[in-house]
Amino acid sequence: xxxxxxxxxxxxxxxxxxxxxxxxxxxxxxxxxxxxxxxxxxxxxxxxxxxxxxxxxxxxxxxxxxxxxxxxxxxxxxxxxxxxxxxxxxxxxxxxxxxxxxxxxxxxxxxxxxxxxxxxxxxxxxxxxxxxxxxxxxxxxxxxxxxxxxxxxxxxxxxxxxxxxxxxxxxxxxxxxx
Amino acid sequence: xxxxxxxxxxxxxxxxxxxxxxxxxxxxxxxxxxxxxxxxxxxxxxxxxxxxxxxxxxxxxxxxxxxxxxxxxxxxxxxxxxxxxxxxxxxxxxxxxxxxxxxxxxxxxxxxxxxxxxxxxxxxxxxxxxxxxxxxxxxxxxxxxxxxxxxxxxxxxxxxxxxxxxxxxxxxxxxxxxxxxxxxxxxxxxxxxxxxxxxxxxxxxxxxxxxxxxxxxxxxxxxxxxxxxxxxxxxxxxxxxxxxxxxxxxxxxxxxxxxxxxxxxxxxxxxxxxxxxxxxxxxxxxxxxxxxxxxxxxxxxxxxxxxxxxxxxxxxxxxxxxxxxxxxxxxxxxxxxxxxxxxxxxxxxxxxxxxxxxxxxxxxxxxxxxxxxxxxxxxxxxxxxxxxxxxxxxxxxxxxxxxxxxxxxxxxxxxxxxxxxxx
Numbered sequence: 001x002x003x004x005x006x007x008x009x010x011x012x013x014x015x016x017x018x019x020x021x022x023x024x025x026x027x028x029x030x031x032x033x034x035x036x037x038x039x040x041x042x043x044x045x046x047x048x049x050x051x052x053x054x055x056x057x058x059x060x061x062x063x064x065x066x067x068x069x070x071x072x073x074x075x076x077x078x079x080x081x082x083x084x085x086x087x088x089x090x091x092x093x094x095x096x097x098x099x100x101x102x103x104x105x106x107x108x109x110x111x112x113x114x115x116x117x118x119x120x121x122x123x124x125x126x127x128x129x130x131x132x133x134x135x136x137x138x139x140x141x142x143x144x145x146x147x148x149x150x151x152x153x154x155x156x157x158x159x160x161x162x163x164x165x166x167x168x169x170x171x172x173x174x175x176x177x178x
Numbered sequence: 179x180x181x182x183x184x185x186x187x188x189x190x191x192x193x194x195x196x197x198x199x200x201x202x203x204x205x206x207x208x209x210x211x212x213x214x215x216x217x218x219x220x221x222x223x224x225x226x227x228x229x230x231x232x233x234x235x236x237x238x239x240x241x242x243x244x245x246x247x248x249x250x251x252x253x254x255x256x257x258x259x260x261x262x263x264x265x266x267x268x269x270x271x272x273x274x275x276x277x278x279x280x281x282x283x284x285x286x287x288x289x290x291x292x293x294x295x296x297x298x299x300x301x302x303x304x305x306x307x308x309x310x311x312x313x314x315x316x317x318x319x320x321x322x323x324x325x326x327x328x329x330x331x332x333x334x335x336x337x338x339x340x341x342x343x344x345x346x347x348x349x350x351x352x353x354x355x356x357x358x359x360x361x362x363x364x365x366x367x368x369x370x371x372x373x374x375x376x377x378x379x380x381x382x383x384x385x386x387x388x389x390x391x392x393x394x395x396x397x398x399x400x401x402x403x404x405x406x407x408x409x410x411x412x413x414x415x416x417x418x419x420x421x422x423x424x425x426x427x428x429x430x431x432x433x434x435x436x437x438x439x440x441x442x443x444x445x446x447x448x449x450x451x452x453x454x455x456x457x458x459x460x461x462x463x464x465x466x467x468x469x470x471x472x473x474x475x476x477x478x479x480x481x482x483x484x485x486x487x488x489x490x491x492x493x494x495x496x497x498x499x500x501x502x503x504x505x506x507x508x509x510x511x512x513x514x515x516x517x518x519x520x521x522x523x524x525x526x527x528x529x530x531x532x533x534x535x536x537x538x539x540x541x542x543x544x545x546x547x548x549x550x551x552x553x554x555x556x557x558x559x560x561x562x563x564x565x566x567x568x569x570x571x572x573x574x575x576x577x578x579x580x581x582x583x584x585x586x587x588x589x590x591x592x593x594x595x596x597x598x599x600x601x
Contacts (some may be wrong), residue, residue, distance in 0.1 A: 029448035030441040033236060040237065040418035044411065062228050065236060069227055069459065072452025082195030087549040089193035104194040111202040119220035141228070145220045157219075161541050166502060 011161035018158050022078055025071050025151065032071075037065045059133040063141040070148025078155035080163070105160055112153045119146030182207040182467065196507045200460035201396045204467050212470070226453060226462020226513075230414055231337050237417030237449040238285040238328045243447045244424035245283050245395065246293040249434040253392040254279045255297055260380035260388040267369025268376025269305045271362055273298040274319050278358045281322040282399035283420075285330040287545050288552045289450075290323030295560045298302055303561070306374045313561030314546075314572040317363055317553040318579060321542040324508070326354035327403055328420075330454065331508050331541060333413065335534040338465075338516040343413045343530075348600060349531045349593040351403075353539065356592065357582045364578050394427045407600055454509060461513035474518040481522055488526040492587050496521060496540060501579075503544015504551075511541055532586075532593040539586055543579050546572065592594055 039057050047053040076082055089100050123146060126138035184202050189199035201219065208214050258275040265271055277294050284290050295316040302312035324331045327347035336343035369375075380388070402420050405411035411419065428435035435443070468474060485491045502511055516537060523533040545553040548565055558568050586592055 025470050026445040026449075027441065030444040033240065033444045033448045033451075034440075036233075037237065037240065037418060037421045040233070040415070040421045044415045044418055047411075058230055061233060062230060065233055065455075066224060066227055068236065069452045072448045073456040074451045075449045076456070079449075082197060083453065083457060083552075084193055084195040085190050085505060085550045086193045086583040088191050100192055104189075104192045105311075107189065107192075107194055107202055108198045111198050111205060114205055114216060115201065115220055115223075118216045122217050122220050122224075125217075142220070142224055145224055 008165045011165040014161060015158050015166075018078070018154055020157070021151070022075060025074060029068060029072055029075070032064050032068050036061050056134045059131060063131075063134075063136075063144075066141050066144040067148070070144045071151065073148055074151035074155045077152045078158055080159045085119070105156070108156055109153060112149050112156065116146045116149035116153065119149060121144075180261045180473070182211075182464075182471075186464070190463035190506070193267070195587060196510055197456045200457070200464045200510065204460075204463045207467055207471075208388070212467075212471075216526050220274070222358040222463040222466045226459050226466075229337060231333065231343060231412075232455070232458070234333050234343070234414040234417040235330055235455065236447065237414065237421050238330065239289075239332075239450050239454075240444065240447040241398075241417065241420035241424045242284040242286065243443055243450075243510055244380045244421065244428050244435065245398065247428060247435050247439065247443055249432060250283070250392075250395045251276070251280060251293045251297060252439045253388075253395055255294075257392040257396075259377070260385045260575070264376040264465050265366070266376060267365050267374055269298070269302050270307065270315060270365035270369055270374075271376075273302060273315060274358055274361045277316070277319040278322055278326065278354070279396070281324075281326040281354065283328075283395070284323050285328040287320045287323035287542060288556055289554045291320035291556045292560075295320070295557055299557070299560045305377075306372075307369075308571070309561045310563045310567045311368075311571040313557040314575055315361075315365065316548045316560070317551070317557035317568070317572070318575040320553040320557070321539075321545060322358060324545070325350050325357060325535075325539060326543050327351065327406075328413070328417065329397075329538065331512055332534065332553075334458065334509055334512045335537060336413075337526040338513045339520040339530060339534065341534055344409075345531050345597045346534050347403065347413065348407055348597045349535050350538070352592050352596055353535055353582070353586045356425075356585070357539075357579065360578050360582055361427055361575070364575065394431050398423055398427075401432060409600070440483070457507060457510050458513060461510040465517060468514070469517070474521075477518055478522050478525075483523060488528055489588075491523070491526050492528070492536070494514045495523075496536070496583065496587060499521055499537060499540035500543060500547075503541045504547045504549065506544070506550070506553070508541035508544060510537075511544075512537060529590060531597060532590050535593045536583070536587050539579075539583050543576065543583065546579075548572075 039061050043053060044058040089097060092100060123139050123142040128141045129138040130136065131138055185206055186199055186203040189202055190196060194202065205216060205219055208216055208218060229404045255272060258272040258279065262268065262271040262275055276298060277290060278351045280290050280294050295572060303309050307514050327350050329350060330352060332346045333343055335341065336346050366580055398420060401423060402416045405416045405419065406413055485494065518531050520533055546570055547553050554568065558565055
């Protein structure tokens with residue numbers, strides 16, 4: 001009966017690698033949001049004080065927000081923090097609760113899978129088109145969803161593995177430090 | 179096509195997160211009922227987020243967390259205490275007043291509950307209130323976070339129903355003050371009955387000190403609202419300015435944020451943004467599909483054929499939203515329902531700005547009503563109460579809120595007077 005502990009150690013290794021990636025994502029989120037804030041403040045200031053505004057800033061900040069949301073959603077998934085109504089499920093007896101949770105988890109994976117595949121298809125189809133203000137390829141904003149989606153799926157598995165094999169360690173998720 | 183709504187409800191009940199439930203139900207509908215390619219799903223989700231007004235959300239979240247990391251809550255509490263702390267039920271009054279002040283800097287109900295409640299709930303318990311009442315009081319007061327501007331649900335309503343977010347922000351001020359006042363009155367009588375007094379009365383010198391210490395914090399809503407009210411800035415620009423202001427105050431004036439804390443504050447704000455906005459993306463897709471199926475028109479013609487007065491329409495809408503708010507997430511509900519219900523409201527002669535505030539107050543009540551309520555969960559955790567225990571002292575407070583809601587619903591000047599002044 002070494003199977004549970006083997007699974008636990010695989011789960012632990014998988015989570016350790018993923019959490020390293022997640023730290024990278026967190027750093028990216030910081031950079032993107034800080035850049036958004038700087039551009040937006042500069043946008044407002046130049047408009048009021050110099051009566052001049054960059055045409056690209058609004059669009060750039062909107063595209064950055066797309067990346068912020070879809071990459072951030074991966075971290076939310078890792079923390080099992082997606083907004084959900086869990087009253088009914090949490091009050092079920094153990095067995096049906098596990099079945100319903102597994103079913104729900106499966107639905108999430110399929111949904112994300114479809115979204116990622118369709119999202120990449122859309123992004124590729126946009127490759128030749130240019131955005132109105134910055135002139136970058138429209139593939140760039142549209143890639144945010146499928147790329148974020150991949151990390152959401154990876155983190156979804158991490159959250160599942162954690163709750164099944166390492167429930168005791170659920171609270172010890174290391175704080176993100178820099 | 180109505181099946182899509184049933185599928186959605188089933189998934190939500192199964193505990194599937196709201197965002198995934200919305201996407202899964204939409205994908206199901208696309209494959210089952212339409213000739214559309216599934217590629218439409220990611221396209222509509224991206225399109226739903228690709229909006230300039232929505233940018234106000236990450237910026238207000240960031241400004242709020244820069245402010246609360248900078249020890250703002252404590253300064254506001256000291257200020258409120260020096261002015262109202264000595265009255266009967268002083269601590270409960272301080273809780274409401276601080277929450278109102280904090281709400282004027284935060285766009286979220288749950289963040290307001292978490293920041294103010296972390297200090298005020300223990301203070302309430304220490305001065306003789308039951309922990310359940312303390313939790314309930316903070317949860318309900320936290321609703322002001324989304325009623326007093328800035329407010330994320332109000333931004334969402336403005337985007338979804340194409341109503342001026344600036345006007346909506348201004349319209350929320352009087353209802354917010356009124357709700358605050360009613361919570362203060364309730365706390366006063368509740369405390370009087372239980373003979374819970376106040377603290378020592380502060381001198382004017384102490385009040386001046388507390389005021390001076392909180393001045394930079396208090397100035398933030400003045401800048402934000404003033405800018406929007408005077409028509410100088412759009413809400414998104416005002417939000418960006420709020421970030422700059424909170425940054426300077428936290429880093430250089432109060433000096434309670436260290437440079438090395440910044441990556442964490444920014445990244446965590448991004449995560450909160452993602453948590454809220456992934457639901458917006460999903461709700462955008464779902465709402466778009468409903469429109470494609472002409473469901474809004476069907477609902478509209480059904481209602482206009484069967485409801486013959488604005489009075490009854492508003493009553494039904496309130497009932498529907500109150501029940502919905504008990505189970506559903508406010509942001510998603512607003513994005514899906516505002517485009518459907520607002521045109522109907524306008525056809526009954528109701529001002530869309532007033533209607534927006536009615537919707538937001540309704541769904542704010544949903545944030546404290548069990549079984550699903552974000553404010554309630556956080557307050558229960560902070561007061562170490564169980565949901566069943568906190569529900570009893572909560573009920574009279576919810577009744578007070580419903581009374582306020584009816585006033586807001588049937589007395590239009592409460593919402594429309596202030597915006598009308600700015601022209």
